[in-house]
Amino acid sequence: MSQLRLHLQKTEFVEQVRHQMKEGYKLAFLQIQEQVLAVAGFRVSTCLASGKFLYIDDLVVDELNQSQGYGQNLFQWLIEYAQNHQCQHLSLDSGVQRFTDHRFYLMQRMNITSHHFSIELS
Numbered sequence: 361m362s363q364l365r366l367h368l369q370k371t372e373f374v375e376q377v378r379h380q381m382k383e384g385y386k387l388a389f390l391q392i393q394e395q396v397l398a399v400a401g402f403r404v405s406t407c408l409a410s411g412k413f414l415y416i417d418d419l420v421v422d423e424l425n426q427s428q429g430y431g432q433n434l435f436q437w438l439i440e441y442a443q444n445h446q447c448q449h450l451s452l453d454s455g456v457q458r459f460t461d462h463r464f465y466l467m468q469r470m471n472i473t474s475h476h477f478s479i480e481l482s
Contacts, residue, residue: 377401385417388441390434397422398430400438404445414442416452435468 401418421431
C-alpha cells in the first residue's frame, strides 16, 4: 500500500485504516509464500445514483510483480465479493495521470462513466 499512498507513514497508515474500518472499510490482499503481492482497500455502500455498490478506495500490485495476473486475480475477487453482497455496481476513481492503470481497468471491462471533481479545503 505504501507504493500507492506515498504520503502515509506506517504509523499513520495503521491508525487511518483502523478509523476507516469503523466506517466499513475492508482490506483484501493476495499473498504467496508470506509475500503480499497485491492489496485492495474497499467498502460497500449505498447511494441514490447507484443503489448498493462496492467502491475500491485503493488497489495496488507490488511494483516488482506487476503484469503477472495478480491485479486481475484480486480485481476478480472484488467483483465476486460485490456480487455475493448483492451490489449492483463496482466503481473506483483513478488519477488522470495513471495511464497504465486506466488500460488495466478498461481491460477488466470497466467503463468511464463520470468525471470526478474536487476542491482542496483548508
